[in-house]
């Protein structure tokens with residue numbers, strides 16, 4: 268088989284996303300303008316039962332700050348951000364509470380935003396990643412669940428336990444730490460990982476040093492991602508990274524007819540991509556493909572998908588790369604370059 272699917276979109280080596288739990292309006296003071304400046308999309312996790320209201324949850328460090336309302340969340344979506352459900356109440360979710368915390372919260376959020384919600388994000392700690400919660404997430408058609416486990420996500424991983432890197436000034440005792448803007452990046456480069464940072468609402472100083480970073484630390488992190496990542500990092504909203512992950516895992520490539528290779532004189536290669544069992548709520552449906560071709564085909568390469576000419580680039584000798592929308596049954600054709 269000469270056609271393969273890249274681990275991540277555009278053939279990028281690793282992926283970077285960042286999430287802001289609680290979706291506080293004060294994100295507009297530092298975080299949102301910083302994201303605009305660097306062109307990186309962010310993601311907010313909404314406590315749906317207090318959308319638009321002043322936070323009043325137990326003894327939360329963020330009580331007194333205001334949660335964004337529907338209009339403000341729609342504004343973030345228009346800027347390329349994404350939105351997840353951070354439960355209805357931010358309490359420990361007992362089995363009898365899942366309909367409200369997972370089901371009703373999703374409905375209300377979708378109604379307010381006019382957008383499907385595909386992420387659940389565990390409030391508090393991993394207690395809310397309990398089996399009955401994750402089972403409810405699957406039943407209510409979520410596509411992923413975010414935990415508070417500090418680790419990378421790999422191209423083959425399960426999506427109902429997504430790891431997030433805590434972007435906090437320092438960690439709770441007894442695991443004291445210092446802020447590290449390079450956290451998990453080297454490993455992401457090596458293992459083709461997907462980093463999802465999380466914090467809350469970076470301000471002049473961290474509101475709570477074990478739960479947040481300062482705006483200066485956030486800037487340091489985003490600059491480090493860009494300087495370490497260069498052209499190899501894909502900065503993507505979690506919805507798009509997750510969609511790509513699912514597309515890659517569901518796609519099945521079939522060779523159609525006879526294919527031109529080094530030892531075959533056919534003048535084209537023809538493939539069909541099937542997507543059996545792709546969940547229907549997957550919002551973004553593209554794949555990045557690499558195809559091995561004879562050297563002569565790399566001069567002004569000719570690649571099309573469903574009859575549409577694609578812009579192919581030569582990434583290595585004899586290897587072309589394209590990114591294209593893919594549906595169940597998409598046909599990809601690679602042809603010998605024309606000679607003048």
Ligand SMILES: [Zn+2]
Pocket residue numbers: 288289353357389390391
């Ligand atoms: Zn929270």
